[in-house]
Amino acid sequence: MTLVLLALVLLLPEPRAADRLRVRGPKTPRDGPRAGADPDRLALAADIDLYAACLRAGLTPAAAAVALAEAGSDPVTGEAWRAVSALLAIGVPAERAWAEVADLPGLGDLAGLARMSGRSGSAMSEACGRISAGLRAAAADRATARAERAGVLIALPLTACFLPAFLVLGLAPVVISLGTELLS
16 A cells, blocks of 8 residues: 555656746635635724724814725725725715725725714714724634634544544454454
């Protein structure tokens, strides 16, 4: 058995150096392909907390969005903050300005909140805390799912290698010796 495996290894072609050094594209998650770039939920929660702190400090929603755009957040959400801040700075209504980020998780909730606040004048800072808490909980759930999936994936090679080795090296000699003793 060992000789067969050694022969198979020797027959495999040697990998080229160019293949080992090649830069590979972005990997897709095991849960399926991404529809678009997914922002880091923890960074987004921190951004929303910072936005709420700016509002509590007395900044207008437009000035708070400018502060977030200049803070240099996550690359995915940084563009969204810049777009919203630019639209709010030139006087575009809140409904139109926040529509730019409605498809991003977390920012979509904040966009709905900002549009409602623009119509009714309700305070946004407390609701921002709930949105960021939800984003942190979603990030924790995703991390837990990845850790559980890793445990399953680690057990597969163990099962594929240990079980056959146990059968061949542990049970087969016992069965063969019992069979030879019964025949003699």
